[in-house]
Amino acid sequence: MSIPWRFILALPCGFLLGVGFFIAMLYTQFGAETQSSRWTYEIVHKKQEIAAKVPGPRLLLVGGSSGLFGLDARVIQEETGCRAVNFSSHAGLGLEYILYLAEKTAKPGDTILLSLEYEFFESGFSYEVYDDYLLAHDPDYFRQLSWWEKAQMATRVSFTRIQRGWSIKRGKPEKSRPHAPYADALNDYGDEINNGVANRPSPPARDLGLKAEPLLQGLPSGPTDGAEALKAFFAWAKANHVTVLATFPNIIYHPEYDEPPGRQAVEAINAFYKSQGITVVGTARDAMLPADQFFNTYYHLTKEAAEARTRRLVPELKPYLPHGPQAGPKTSSP
Amino acid sequence: MLFSSWNFLVYFLPATVLVFALIPCRWEITRKTWLIAASLVFYGYWKLEYVPLLAGSILVNYALAEGMVRAPAHWPRLLLTAGVVLNLLLLGYFKYTNFAVNFLGWVTQSDLGNFNIILPLAISFFTFTQISYLVDVYRDRTVHARFLDYTLFVVLFPHLIAGPIVRHWEIIPQFATREFRVSRDNFGLGMALFLFGLIKKYLADTAALYADCVYNGAAHGAALSTFDSWIGTFAFALQIYFDFSSYSDMAIGLARMLGIKFPFNFDSPYRATSIIVFWERWHRTLTRFLREYVYYSLGGNRCGHVRQMFNIMATMLLSGLWHGAGWTFVIWGALHGVYIIINHQWRLLLAKLKWGLEHWAWRAAGVLFTFLMVSLAWTFFRAPTIDVAGRMLTSLLALDGFSLPDQWFAHGAWRDNILAPLGFQFIPTQALNIKHYENALANIAILLVVCWGMPNTQQILSRYHPILEPVTRPSWFHLKLGAGTGLVLGFIFYLILRNAYASEPSPFIYFNF
Numbered sequence: 001m002s003i004p005w006r007f008i009l010a011l012p013c014g015f016l017l018g019v020g021f022f023i024a025m026l027y028t029q030f031g032a033e034t035q036s037s038r039w040t041y042e043i044v045h046k047k048q049e050i051a052a053k054v055p056g057p058r059l060l061l062v063g064g065s066s067g068l069f070g071l072d073a074r075v076i077q078e079e080t081g082c083r084a085v086n087f088s089s090h091a092g093l094g095l096e097y098i099l100y101l102a103e104k105t106a107k108p109g110d111t112i113l114l115s116l117e118y119e120f121f122e123s124g125f126s127y128e129v130y131d132d133y134l135l136a137h138d139p140d141y142f143r144q145l146s147w148w149e150k151a152q153m154a155t156r157v158s159f160t161r162i163q164r165g166w167s168i169k170r171g172k173p174e175k176s177r178p179h180a181p182y183a184d185a186l187n188d189y190g191d192e193i194n195n196g197v198a199n200r201p202s203p204p205a206r207d208l209g210l211k212a213e214p215l216l217q218g219l220p221s222g223p224t225d226g227a228e229a230l231k232a233f234f235a236w237a238k239a240n241h242v243t244v245l246a247t248f249p250n251i252i253y254h255p256e257y258d259e260p261p262g263r264q265a266v267e268a269i270n271a272f273y274k275s276q277g278i279t280v281v282g283t284a285r286d287a288m289l290p291a292d293q294f295f296n297t298y299y300h301l302t303k304e305a306a307e308a309r310t311r312r313l314v315p316e317l318k319p320y321l322p323h324g325p326q327a328g329p330k331t332s333s334p
Numbered sequence: 335m336l337f338s339s340w341n342f343l344v345y346f347l348p349a350t351v352l353v354f355a356l357i358p359c360r361w362e363i364t365r366k367t368w369l370i371a372a373s374l375v376f377y378g379y380w381k382l383e384y385v386p387l388l389a390g391s392i393l394v395n396y397a398l399a400e401g402m403v404r405a406p407a408h409w410p411r412l413l414l415t416a417g418v419v420l421n422l423l424l425l426g427y428f429k430y431t432n433f434a435v436n437f438l439g440w441v442t443q444s445d446l447g448n449f450n451i452i453l454p455l456a457i458s459f460f461t462f463t464q465i466s467y468l469v470d471v472y473r474d475r476t477v478h479a480r481f482l483d484y485t486l487f488v489v490l491f492p493h494l495i496a497g498p499i500v501r502h503w504e505i506i507p508q509f510a511t512r513e514f515r516v517s518r519d520n521f522g523l524g525m526a527l528f529l530f531g532l533i534k535k536y537l538a539d540t541a542a543l544y545a546d547c548v549y550n551g552a553a554h555g556a557a558l559s560t561f562d563s564w565i566g567t568f569a570f571a572l573q574i575y576f577d578f579s580s581y582s583d584m585a586i587g588l589a590r591m592l593g594i595k596f597p598f599n600f601d602s603p604y605r606a607t608s609i610i611v612f613w614e615r616w617h618r619t620l621t622r623f624l625r626e627y628v629y630y631s632l633g634g635n636r637c638g639h640v641r642q643m644f645n646i647m648a649t650m651l652l653s654g655l656w657h658g659a660g661w662t663f664v665i666w667g668a669l670h671g672v673y674i675i676i677n678h679q680w681r682l683l684l685a686k687l688k689w690g691l692e693h694w695a696w697r698a699a700g701v702l703f704t705f706l707m708v709s710l711a712w713t714f715f716r717a718p719t720i721d722v723a724g725r726m727l728t729s730l731l732a733l734d735g736f737s738l739p740d741q742w743f744a745h746g747a748w749r750d751n752i753l754a755p756l757g758f759q760f761i762p763t764q765a766l767n768i769k770h771y772e773n774a775l776a777n778i779a780i781l782l783v784v785c786w787g788m789p790n791t792q793q794i795l796s797r798y799h800p801i802l803e804p805v806t807r808p809s810w811f812h813l814k815l816g817a818g819t820g821l822v823l824g825f826i827f828y829l830i831l832r833n834a835y836a837s838e839p840s841p842f843i844y845f846n847f
Contacts, residue, residue: 001797003522006817011525014824021825022832155828155835 022154022162029165030139035174037136040090040129043068044101044137047190051085051105057322059084061190062102063115064091066249066299070287071115072310073189079314082321086190088115091299092129095120095226099233100141108241111322113281115249117299118214120226121269131157135165195295196303210298211254218261219268227272234276245320246273247281250309252298253288281316335379336841337528337584338535340834346376350491351591355516366482366509369592373491377455384454388489394420395464396484399471403478414472418465425461428453433659456495458656460488462623467502469627479506492588496581496844498599498619504802505594514593523798526815527587529823530791532830534580538573539840541781544774545570545716547766552729553722556765559737563729565774570716571709572781574843575604578617581842583791586801595802598792604708604785607700609673610681612708620656624649643678647671657715662723666714673707701786739763742771 033041051060059082061071067088076084087105089098095116102112119125131153134142142150168174185194237244248269256262266284273280293305301309335342350372357365378385398417402410426434432448439446467487471478479487483506493500508514548566552558582599589596599619606612613621632645647668654667684691691700710730717723728734740760743749749760768774789809796805797812813819 003519003798003815004817005518007526007815007820008518008522010817010820011824011827014821014826015828016824017821018825018828018832022828155832158836 019151019154022157023150025162026135026142026150026154026157028169029135029162030142031136032165032168033136033173034132034161034164034168035176037129037132038176040093040133041137043089043186044093046186047085047087047089048101048105050186050188050190051087054083054085056107057083057109057111058107059111059113059321060087060102060106061085061113061115062098063088063249064093064098064117064120064299065089065297066091066117066251067115068190069192069195069295069300070250070306070309071113071313072191072307074187074191075307075310076314076317077189079311080318080321082111084189086186086192088190090129091117091119092125093133094124094127094130096229097130097134097141099229103233103236103240106237106240106242109322111243111245111320112237113317114244114246114278116226116246117249118212118251118265118269121219121224121265121272122214122217122226123224124226127153127156132161135161191306193303195300195306200302201296211256212251212298214265215251215254215257215262218264230272231276234278243320243322245279245281245317247313247317248284248287249299250287250289250301250306252291252294257288279320281320282313286312335376337581337588338532338830338834339838340831341379343831343834346372346379347588351516351521354592355521359512359515363482366486369491370482370486370489373486373489373494376491377489377494380455381452387454388456388460391421391424391460391464392485392488395468396481399468399478399484402468402471403475410472410475414468417468421461421465421468425457427451428457430655430659459497459499460494462499462620462656463488466499466623466627470502477503483509490589490594492585492592492594493596496585496842497617498582498585498596499623500596500619504597508594511593513595516591516593519798520593521591522815523795523800524587524589524591526795526813526819526823527590527791527800528584529587529827529830530794531580531583531585531587533826534576534583535842536830536833537781537784538576538580540777541569541573541576542840543569544768544777545573547768549716549718549722549726551763551766552725553718554765557761557763558725558729558766559739559759559761559763560729560732561738561742562763562766562768563726565768565771565778567709567713567726567730568778568782569774571604571705571712572778572785574712574715575785576781577843579790581844586792590800595800598801598803598805600790601792602785602790604705605701606704607697608680609670609677609704609707612704613670613674620653624653628652643675646674646678650674661720662714662717665720665723666711669711669714673711735759737761739766739768739771 051058059073059076061067061073061076061084063071065088068086068090071086071088073084073086076082087102089101091098093101106112117125134153135157142153145153164174185192187193234244236242248266269284270280287309289301289305289309293301295302335346337343350369353368353372354365357368359365374385374388377388395417398413398420401413405413428451431451435446435448467484479502484502486509487500487502487505488494490505513520545566548558548562549570551562552566579600586596586599597619599617601615601618603612603615606615629645629649632648633641634645635642637645650667650671651664652667653670654663654665657663657666691697710727713726713730714720714723717726729737735757737759738753738761740762741764743753743760754760789811792800792805793807793809794811794813795815796809798815
């Protein structure tokens with residue numbers, strides 16, 4: 001017995017039906033505010049508010065949470081007189097989205113200091129945080145994605161996340177997480193303030209044993225999504241008269257990072273920035289620090305260590321900063 | 335590369351099938367070379383370093399077979415012996431060196447250490463495939479194949495990693511037929527079989543959750559109740575059933591997409607009414623290989639009753655060792671040898687007493703008993719060590735008393751009024767991490783209903799002739815591959831692809847052999 005064409009044709013139709021069904025499921029999730037996305041949302045939202053209040057020209061510190069925990073905009077402003085905002089948030093949002101937020105916020109004459117986690121130069125982080133955030137708080141960004149990107153997202157969002165979104169939409173909000181620090185953990189410059197040594201969790205860092213894979217394995221030689229996103233961002237910055245600088249993220253030092261793969265990764269990053277005409281401030285080795293200076297992960301410095309690290313960075317950073325009257329927020333916060 | 339992985343589903347399979355479909359049928363060499371190249375990529379994706387080993391093994395075996403065809407007088411026997419010894423040495427070195435060293439250390443009571451030998455993927459399969467070719471050429475010099483055909487027969491990716499263990503006379507003649515192409519029928523049926531396999535793999539992975547909880551717990555010394563042990567045992571029995579069934583369906587389906595029919599490999603073995611029938615249905619192509627090349631070579635049943643029992647035992651011990659280089663596998667093989675010997679005696683007794691036992695109740699009892707015995711034997715197959723298997727069996731057979739998980743039977747009058755007076759013990763087994771016993775039981779029950787109540791894939795699709803042999807036992811249900819079926823299977827394929835995208839797929843159990 002032979003197999004009819006309609007069976008063969010129905011196979012891709014059923015497949016597309018599946019894709020369409022899950023994309024539709026994503027549309028029904030919009031605005032369902034999950035507790036897992038709340039911290040990221042409040043941080044991003046508050047930083048946007050802070051940046052909006054500060055007149056230009058400004059220095060925006062852009063990156064994932066290594067910048068949020070490891071750089072101190074207040075110190076930079078006090079030491080250089082340049083208005084500074086710590087605009088770093090969460091690496092889980094993904095490089096493209098982090099840069100998109102920076103593009104929305106930066107104005108002509110501003111300077112952006114990129115402090116990007118090493119993983120961004122390789123395969124990036126998992127999409128879990130990004131997807132969760134987008135569905136809950138930025139449906140407009142989802143809508144402007146290409147159909148291919150929408151299909152990818154529909155394919156990777158878990159059943160559990162869809163089910164949670166549905167429950168919230170049906171009027172069953174999730175319980176808020178007790179004792180979680182949200183936007184009130186930021187000072188007026190956008191710096192994290194709850195990461196003092198006194199607040200360090202016990203045991204001090206649940207994943208201090210983790211290491212940055214790109215520094216252990218080296219970076220791929222071919223073009224990566226991260227490099228392509230950065231190139232597009234640099235082009236945007238040039239067209240909009242925004243200066244871009246780069247530095248290396250603070251990370252727990254491990255002797256393995258001095259091995260050839262680690263050195264290759266650092267050299268590749270330096271070479272990439274150089275090829276794009278971006279000035280690199282400081283060295284990767286300056287940002288590799290002892291484990292006792294870290295708060296709870298291998299990228300998060302304690303408040304004290306972040307201040308000290310920023311003070312060491314300032315002399316190298318200062319020559320590239322715009323000089324304007326200091327008119328930022330009063331330094332009432334620590 | 336796993337059949338259920340993202341890279342296989344999205345890149346490898348479409349590219350391989352599409353290019354093969356686009357090469358005109360008259361370009362015979364190009365088509366075969368393309369499939370060989372794709373198969374080597376498929377193999378090399380795991381470890382590129384072992385591709386030369388596979389290629390070398392093919393070259394040597396083909397040269398020996400050609401030698402047998404061309405050499406005069408007593409040379410063929412010599413070449414066959416050399417070929418079989420070489421193949422077994424290769425397999426022995428990679429698979430059994432550490433086993434032998436450990437055994438020697440145990441005998442001499444000394445620590446001889448371990449060699450850092452990585453077992454090449456599929457070595458057991460391509461070794462057996464090639465031994466069978468050598469033996470067949472020795473028996474009949476006219477069967478030898480052309481080099482390109484032989485290479486394609488050995489490396490063809492649908493069977494390369496975990497079988498079926500195909501024979502050259504089943505596959506090579508198909509390369510010369512008009513059916514060896516991506517036609518509507520071949521592709522449609524192949525896709526249907528492949529998708530059925532993917533669905534079964536999902537079922538296997540759900541059972542694996544509970545089997546892993548119990549066996550990992552037992553290996554780490556966690557408290558184990560009789561109830562938990564049975565859950566773990568049944569869960570593993572179902573995991574390996576659906577895992578191997580899914581693999582077989584996928585292999586048959588993938589080959590069929592290219593226009594090649596594979597032999598039947600998995601014929602609802604848990605519906606077997608005896609252990610002999612079980613082995614006629616489980617991994618049929620391995621059973622066939624062992625029967626024809628080991629059991630018959632030892633004399634089969636032609637040398638008297640006692641010798642036949644010995645031959646059965648030797649064959650099953652070898653089967654155990656083939657599955658894995660460890661004492662647990664040897665015991666597993668020995669157990670099955672004992673089962674089969676007892677089964678033979680039982681048959682003789684029935685014949686003597688002239689009992690038919692054809693009533694459905696007897697048959698159902700036979701199915702249940704066979705399933706129970708096979709499940710118990712799987713304990714040795716799954717347990718990492720004999721000690722762990724011993725712990726499992728002690729618990730399964732309630733040798734320390736019948737016990738139940740305390741946390742699940744925490745409340746209720748029947749615990750205090752019925753179970754406790756009957757002598758049931760209650761053990762806290764939270765360390766096993768079985769969070770929902772209801773789900774475990776429901777999962778096992780559903781999978782058993784599928785095993786015992788549903789026809790197998792080949793029966794469901796028998797009207798489309800999915801395999802080499804005709805499907806002998808008719809089914810109460812046949813699937814018509816129309817638009818509705820296509821839509822449902824396409825939708826399910828997307829769900830499976832979602833799964834492959836989000837997480838690493840679990841490997842097939844038979845990939846380890």
